[in-house]
Structures are given as structure tokens and as C-alpha cells.
Amino acid sequence: MGALRNLVRNESRTMAGLWLYVRGRKDGIDGDAVAVPYGSSGKAIFIVMAVVSAVEAGLFWLIDFGIVVDVALLVLGVYSVLLVFGIYAGTVVRPHVVSSREVRVRWSSFYDVRIPRENVAALRHLQESHDPLKAQKFRDETWLSHDNFYETNLIAELREPVTVTRPLGATETVRVVKFQADDPKAAVEAYERLGVS
Structure with missing residues (x-):
């Protein structure tokens, strides 16, 4: 039951990200916080x-399953398009954040890990x-956020372990x-400018 609740929470956060995107707002950028965008290569x-989902919904509409099934398939098709755009919007409106208080690592509505600044031993570029065949998200006390074509360019080494909650x-x-x-260099510069603890 907990997994279902988390799934519903993730989908509602995804749709909320779509709403923030339409309004041109970002989540969690306040005070001296610096937004660190990611995922532009995945746009x-x-x-x-989204186009494939829309085409798929249109193709189902061409086949006559009966009005109830046709409407249900159309609603599911529209929802899947919104979901895909919502996930993308989440990567825009929920950037990583570097501030004097914390380093916050996120990926759309699925991950949001807050690391207190004093717990960051180093942030390096x-x-x-x-290798996608060998890479695991969690291995040897390392979280590999490889949602961007299995490429990473920043490493945060921690003094004490933190807990990462999976979707x-x-x-x-x-x-x-x-x-x-x-722009990993800009992220490291922001981290250094805001003062190493």
C-alpha cells in the first residue's frame, strides 16, 4: 500500500511541476540559493x-472499440502526454540547489536529497x-543519479551518510x-563562493 501511496504522490508532484512550469516558477530557490540546472540534454x-504518446492515443481513437473504451483510451492518452511533459517540467522547475545551508540534489519529482552544508566534505567537477549494463543507482554507499544518459559530472563526498528515498x-x-x-563548473564555483564549511 505504501508503494501505491508513493506512486500517487510522485504523479501529483509531477503534475504540480507542470503547473509551476506553465507559471514560469522554480521550486526551492530562496535566500542565497543558486539554481543548478540539469537535464537539458534530455529535452x-x-x-x-510526448509525440509518440499523442500519436498512440490518436491511433487508438481510429479503431472503434465502442464509445466507452474510446473515451477511456483518449483520456489515458492525454494523461500520458501530460505525464511525460510533467516529468520534463520537473527537471526544469526543480533544479539542483547550492546554498550556504545545503546542497540539494534532485531529479524531477522522483528524487530530492537535502545534504546539510556542514556534511559536504567536497563538491568536485x-x-x-x-556503463548502462553495469551501472546501478546504489552501490558501495554511492548514489549514482544517472538519469541523463548515464553521465555524471559532479561528485559530492559526504562526512556522514545520508538517506536517499527511492521513488x-x-x-x-x-x-x-x-x-x-x-554547467558543473558554475555549480562548484557557487559552492565555493557561498563558503565551504
Whole structure:
């Protein structure tokens, strides 16, 4: 039951991200916080997925299953298009955040890990490509946020482990977080400018 509740929560957060995107707002950027965008390289994939979902919904509409089934399939098709756009919108409106208080690593509505600034031993820029056949999100106390074509370019090394909550509620304890940013050098500069604890 908990997994279902988490699934519903993720989908509602996805739709909320779509609403923030339409309004041109970002979540969690306040005070001295600096937004660290990510995922621009994945924009084309989301567009293709949305177009495929829309075409699929249209093709189902051409087949006569009866009015009730046709309407249900149309509603599901529209919802799937909104869901795909919502996931993309979440990558825009929920950027990573660097501030004097914390380093916040996110991915759309699925991950939101807040690391207190005093717990970050180092934030470094290091470009890495991970083999999709071997890469696991969690291995050897490392969280590999490889949602962008298995590429990472930032590493946060922690003094104490933090808990990462997976989208369906399971948790993992990690000491190293590897993630991706559109401009990793700017992220490291912001981290250093705001003062290393």
C-alpha cells in the first residue's frame, strides 16, 4: 500500500511541476540559493516520448472499440502526454540547489536529497560515463543519479551518510553522490563562493 501511496504522490508532484512550469516558477530557490540546472540534454527525448504518446492515443481513437473504451483510451492518452511533459517540467522547475545551508540534489519529482552544508566534505567537477549494463543507482554507499544518459559530472563526498528515498519509498544510505549538471563548473564555483564549511 505504501508503494501505491508513493506512486500517487510522485504523479501529483509531477503534475504540480507542470503547473509551476506553465507559471514560469522554480521550486526551492530562496535566500542565497543558486539554481543548478540539469537535464537539458534530455529535452529531445521527452519531446519524442510526448509525440509518440499523442500519436498512440490518436491511433487508438481510429479503431472503434465502442464509445466507452474510446473515451477511456483518449483520456489515458492525454494523461500520458501530460505525464511525460510533467516529468520534463520537473527537471526544469526543480533544479539542483547550492546554498550556504545545503546542497540539494534532485531529479524531477522522483528524487530530492537535502545534504546539510556542514556534511559536504567536497563538491568536485569530474566527468564520468557509466556503463548502462553495469551501472546501478546504489552501490558501495554511492548514489549514482544517472538519469541523463548515464553521465555524471559532479561528485559530492559526504562526512556522514545520508538517506536517499527511492521513488516508491525504499531507502538507501550513501556517503557519495554522483550527479549531473548542465554547467558543473558554475555549480562548484557557487559552492565555493557561498563558503565551504
